[in-house]
Amino acid sequence: MFAVTILGNNSALPTLDRHPTAQVITCNDQLMLVDCGEGTQLQMARYKVRRSRIQRIFISHLHGDHYFGLIGFINTISLLGRTEPLFLYGPPALQAILQIQMDVANTTLNFELHFTPLTPEGAGILFREKDLEVSYFPTDHRIPCYGFRFDFVKHKRRINAEQARLYEVPSAYYSKLSEGLDYTRKDGTVVQNDWVTTAPPKGKSYVFCADTRYNEELLLPHISGADLVYHEATYLHDMETRAWERYHSTAFQAATLAAHGKVGRLLLGHFSSKYAEVEVFLTESRPVFPQTDIAREGVTYLV
Amino acid sequence: MFAVTILGNNSALPTLDRHPTAQVITCNDQLMLVDCGEGTQLQMARYKVRRSRIQRIFISHLHGDHYFGLIGFINTISLLGRTEPLFLYGPPALQAILQIQMDVANTTLNFELHFTPLTPEGAGILFREKDLEVSYFPTDHRIPCYGFRFDFVKHKRRINAEQARLYEVPSAYYSKLSEGLDYTRKDGTVVQNDWVTTAPPKGKSYVFCADTRYNEELLLPHISGADLVYHEATYLHDMETRAWERYHSTAFQAATLAAHGKVGRLLLGHFSSKYAEVEVFLTESRPVFPQTDIAREGVTYLV
Known part of the structure; x- marks a missing residue:
């Protein structure tokens, strides 16, 4: 089982039915969380994701819609009695942000929290464990931001x-x-x-491209040939200029990148709240890259 | 119009239908927010509270279930184009917690954020404006924590x-x-x-007692004679010892305080997630203080 479950597909302004970014990656018996916008712990409850089973959390960048739910999630699993260690990966300042909030609350976690800072220089493989290899790469955003690639490799011949x-x-x-x-x-x-x-059978790959401008030079090497790619599409292409100014992408751009990267399937998300309906993103993307889907909240996509 | 709208009535572990603490106080044309647990901005959307109209925010203490939604709320109203100043009252460390998160995101608010630190020495009147007087007082909790009293005074003879x-x-x-x-x-x-x-007609008073142990000496002077009092009831009285250990109260204790304070009406909230149904809190409270209600989410209580 190698799959991604979408918990939030909206950009910064949450709406009642679209939440900020959060995804759960299931890789055999391991659950991992990618980004953790406000309310992620409730989205997990809504979609029956067992919070206690999350072993690793990856935070792409420190815009609030990608991590404001993290401190609450950490508090909650501690209150629920977690004792297994939790591995957290994110920009360096994340550690201080969590620490100050635990200090003022006089909070002692019941489990070890292992933090690994992400830096442009350190980009590359984050860890290998059994059949899973996770790496990260910088994207083109207003503040340091990273995408994550999950390679589920069959090592056995x-x-x-x-x-x-x-x-x-x-x-x-x-x-x-x-x-x-x-x-x-x-x-x-x-x-x-x-x-x-x-030789072992070919592995499967999922790539989470985080928030980014359209940037083939930066992203293409990391998505090429992946089975499933999540790419943001904050805007439609008539707002290309705004997308550029705000370091975001359009559905057309995401589709173009996916086509050039010869990926298997494309998931679009991080939609601006200005769009009441998200079907329009498919209408724009599919002529360029037919294997596009909307990253729908509560839906699990097999890689 | 002087009323309180409940947005969250649960304690630290949120459930799908009970959220962490947040209340909106309406005083004529002024909207104020008391505490801001994770997801408060979505609760406001759900219950049609206009986020842009909140002028003041009071944070009782720095346990996460009382303020983790604040940074997201502030970000959102800034993105929505707010220009009017916002007045924030809370423990001193709150300012640094907000600042570090705005710094890493390279966020510039579109409005002025005026912060007033709350301290045990400074307790008393926070401000007077037109017919409204707001004061604060320490409660008996594991970390510094404050209750708020709202006096809606008629000055006109x-x-x-x-x-x-x-x-x-x-x-x-x-x-x-x-x-x-x-x-x-x-x-x-x-x-x-x-x-x-x-003489002007008698004013109305609402008191929010935040998180606290049962403590008549500390609380009675501030709730006495108030028209409406919100008091936490994290547990039922068979868990009195646990309540004491965790610096919380039972429904019986809240009712006893309300009776001794001769208040008009009592609202109970901050229920532990261990209770699937909250009617049991009324069953325990009403024999001691009949004018008890559950602080129900989405309901507005006139003071």
Whole structure:
């Protein structure tokens, strides 16, 4: 299971049915949160996301619609008795912002909060764990802002059982074969791994492009070939100038980037509150990139 | 019009139908906000409170369920184009918490934000304006916490029209009479104000007691005789010990205080999420103080 659940698809001004940015990434048994606008903890309750299961949180940047719900979420899971550590990734100042609010409230968390600061220089791989690799990259925004790429990689090589039998590798050794090890027979001869296995199946990738201007140079290397990409579309293209001035993108631009990046599917979000209906974003995007969907709140998209 | 509209009646752990503390006080044409838990701006949208009309905000203390929605609210009204100044009252650290979040986002507000720090030494009258007087007082909580008293005072004396005619005061002078001035006739004789007027009608008072332990010494002087009092009832009385340990009150205690303070009516709120239904708080409170109501979200209570 590799999927993304949308909790908020609106830009800074929340409306009653569209909330600020927050997404839950499910990767096998791991739940991760990307951005955490105000009210995210209630959106989790509404859509039955178990708050206690979130293990990592990624904050793209420090505009409020992307993190004002974080301190409340952290307080809540502590009150609910969490003891497992929580891993948090975000711009450096985020740590001080959380700390001052915990200090004045005389709050002691019941769990360890591990904070990793994100910086332009540090961009690249954030961590690898089992089949998951997460990396980050700067986007083109008014303040430092980062996108996140989730690569769900299959590391285990596929065993060609017929060949393995032919080379007399005992089946008890198959798990080692899948890890890429050679097999040495009792007579000392070596069965090389690639005689009896093939490369792992292709992994899957999800890329969250955060808030950004249209910028192929910056973004294309990170989205290329991804199975699913979330890209903001704050405006329609008749407001291209405003989008540029405010460091945001249009639906047309998001679609263009997705087409050039040859991605599998595109999700649009971060809509300006000026648009009462969001179908218009599809109307603009699909002629350029047909595999576009609206990032709908409460909906889970398989990667 | 002097009324309080409840936006949130729950304690720290929000649920889908009970939100953290926030109340709107309407005093003639002035709207004021007391506390601002996460999601308050959406509660305002839900209950048609015009965000732009809030002129003053009072924050009782710096536990998150009383102010985590403030920074989002301030951002939103700025984005909506507010230019009128906003007056904010709260514990001193609140200013730094807001400032750091505006700094990292490179936010410039479109309006002036006037901050008044609340301190135990400074307790007393916060301001007087027209018919309204607002004061604050410390409560008994784990961190510095303040209650607020709103006195809607009628300053204008009532004119005894029959007497005024008898003393030949022209009706054009009645507005001056209502302000307490004497009238000097053309022949030089003086008509003393209290010959032709009577004292203004009694004012109305609303007291918000914030989060607190049961503490008559601290609270009774401030609630005595008030028309409407909001007092927290986080627990029922079988959890009196826990209430004490956590610096909260029970419904029985709130009712006892209201009875001893001879207040007009009592509103209970700040319910622990452990109670799925809140009617039980009335069951406990009304035998001690019959004029108890639940502070229901979305409901406006006239003072």
